[in-house]
Amino acid sequence: MCCRPLIKVRPELIADLWKDRIQKKNDIAAAKENSMNFDLCLYLSSTMLRPAPVDAPNATSSHSTKTEDMKHDERRGTSEVKQDTDLDLQRTEELQETNSTFKHENQKSKLSDLEQQEYFRQFFANEETAGKAFNHVEQNINLHSLCENVSYCAIVCASLGHYFTQKCPRDAKPPVTITHLLSIYLCNTFRRASGQIKDHLHFLLKLCELAYEGNSMETSTFDDLSCRQKFQQHELQSLFLAEIIKKDNSSAGITHKFVHQPVQDFLAAVGLFLATGPDDLIKLVETHYSQKEESSVTFLRFLFGLCSPVSSLIMEEYTGLFPGETICRLTEFLKSRVQVGIQNMNNELRKVELLGTLCYLYETQNQELASVAIGSVKQLAFGGWRPVRLTPINCTGIAFGLQFCHTVEDLNLNKCNIGDGGLHRLLPVLHKCKVLRLNENKLSDMSSKEIVGALTQGDCQIRTLELWDNHLTHVGAEHLASALRMNQSLQVLVLSHNRLEDSGARKLTAALRDPGCKIKILRLDCNGLTDACADDIACSACGSWSLMGLDLDRNYFTDKSIAPFVRLVKTSTGLKWIRLADNSFTTFGKRQLGSVQQTRERLEVWV
Template structure:
């Protein structure tokens, strides 16, 4: 992305207000272990500027500094620490002032160095909290593929369009895999792992990956299958690669050197190149080769495999507990993979090359997941508690263990994520959890920023709840139609339905009321603060006449006319015990 920004600027397509753009990678800034100034920092990468820099400083508004990959920076920049503004050792008043690299970046972002210049910082979400107190004027999230672009990726990836269509169909029908496919890197992994299943003559639909752990398991399986003859003991090498990967996850490290390979007794080889990519990086004035996994999630998966293959099963609980108690999210995906590897179906392919996964480790992981879900389901008061519970529900989904889900959630009657932003993947995992457990009576998802795709992922599980709260989400017409589809399910148990401020219009209200009329259990309906007008009154009247169990309807803050409100109030007279709040 950064390369494209610089290229588009250089060709005059964007950012024409900037005379110069200076781009730095935090990964390369890590190699600077001494005090330096901005002038030397620039000349290290752009030596042809020379003395001309003094002219550049005269017009700061014409400068754009790009710092790429804050999550890879080994030095912490704390924007909440007021001492950075008062202590002389952290100050950097001009481009030729000698200080630490972190102080140069801090002072540029806070407009204390070259005030008037612009600074663009990129980071993975894991380091976003570092910027919460920074002087940031614009935030942007890279969303990746939208709509048909996901399908287009697979069409372009595979020469055989029959295979492309089959792979995309499988992805589209699997809510977890489909919600991953907004990310081009995930699409690449999906294509590599799923492709062989749809090119083989003998296909086994039951073995096609359905969870992220299964997907990555087959990604690694294909590497082992193609390279296993090149090495005597694949299990031993995978264990050592995984240990290095785990250290990287622990230390937020994604770039490894020859020194790291030596530490774990690894040697560059064709086999190892299946796991690691070689990159040419700058180090002082020389060039050196460094290594990185093709994607952070691949590093996290191999780290999880290594912990599972650890010859000391008793160690796994220590790793799980310490990782789960880490609050910055660095182990979030790693833990999902560990839980997923407890599934025999997931581990089966890898066992062909690395031998059996320890049964004792599997039992310990399952017991840990069960106790963790039970513990987290009792703490839904704070945002942190809600997020922890959602993470543990991911463990349940990845394990694909119905018995484990029922044992963990068997006593849970209420799930509340009110006020917490839920992604489509979160919604898909939540739907699966509800589907695995029959005891959940109330589901509160008010103010969760759920839009149409989120409701689509939740759809299969909504009808199982007795009390469903979806207020203050931007469902729109399409989202309301999906809710109506859940209400038409013959096994629908919904008794109380809250659709406060969801963008409900007259046209969709009629479809909603028709769906509700087929639901014999409904007692309370709340539709306040929507876009209903007098046009919806006849449909409401029909709903009341055909629904003897309905006790209360909330309609306040809808744009009814005075006559419409009077007509709504008169509906109460049609049946004793009914309360209508217009």
């Protein structure tokens, strides 16, 4: 099916898109006054700079407030209150990040998890179906955060229903991306209006044009005349339009408003995708790529998401075949951006850009593209000297990219503030890395369960695991101890600057005696250890056939611990070094410990 494109492109304007914002505003006003159609470039320039949309010509604009980022707390010994604050911040980030796509929608009613579950139960009526659907939502950060808004919750439920019924084919996979979700929602709406719309593509393009005109005018509301000029009478009265656009008859006259802002933004992107030539579209994508505005991120997310095989398959029922050349050009662009980002990980700006690119890659759900784009990279370092802060959605993008790459040996996420939520998103790929650096990430005992899951994978490759300066306690130590008894690859475990204390140290070091434990180096410095656990640590270390180095610096050991540590050094023939510096030994005690190393060759004792 072919149709003359409704969306026009003036390539001569592309080069000057960002030169003068004021001039663009004047151009928009002039176009409105002269009843001209808004061209593509004008639409994009305005969407990238638009504030919250105006509901009606004389309505008061509502501006969403921004939650200020909390400063990163690098001090050891963070209080319980601070931990709670961190969890609240993390949850807020998750909601804000997903809602950046849907920033302007009404967010008056926020649903708690319990309220969301109740909503699902009432929507599906069947308890089992509701449970399966909500469990799927919980596993996907994009969908879960959306459901905090009752309006989006309705869209999610309506789009997921088919996938959790007996009628659904077993190989059908429910949506995990926002583009896929809205593609289903749009096509379901078409099906409910079956027979009322004759030319689906022509009608859809007119609706897409209206959507981006609204974005250009910073509004989601249109007067009755504008809609009547664009749509035929039977189209205005169709069930489809009634679900997408709400008609309001007030004293000021009849107006039509997009019910959901995300649907309007999605339709605008669909129109550009279908009716814009590949060359002009790539130029506009390049313009957007360097921008940090939420509207640019929204546009690119939907545009690359439409390249997804599953989204295109759904939409093509009503649009005809998607433009193949456009898809090829966009995926090639995405692949080149991933590769450039990986090659320039030392450049902070490139590193941040790569994170965004990986999120777009996730939106495509193209496994072959991810495998080719990541290539044979051996190291990814988002942490380190100049770390970047990773949100849960960033972690989801990283996990998707690495899921189809089998060469990454070193994943450095030090000081990236991933928290428990971010680690959960990375779980599918943690076991594939030989060196896993998770230092200073505010990980709690909840994360230790996730790490155990990675360590107990049958094909786990982790040799070095660094968890320096997190929030792990004796509970986390117990979890890790269970993994050490089963894991066959881990050789270096760094737990410095945590809160294991005596009970945690006992539980962890007890695993060293297990024949299956392969630990060679164990670092427990700065964990609040005292004389009460010294004998247990020494006995467990003596029973290890693999232990070569033990770090117990900066704890609270006194001369009462000298005897067990001396016994350890003399008995454990495999031990090459032990660190006991910055404890509470007397000068006499330090001499005793220092003299022990003279009894064995190639043994080092630091006190």
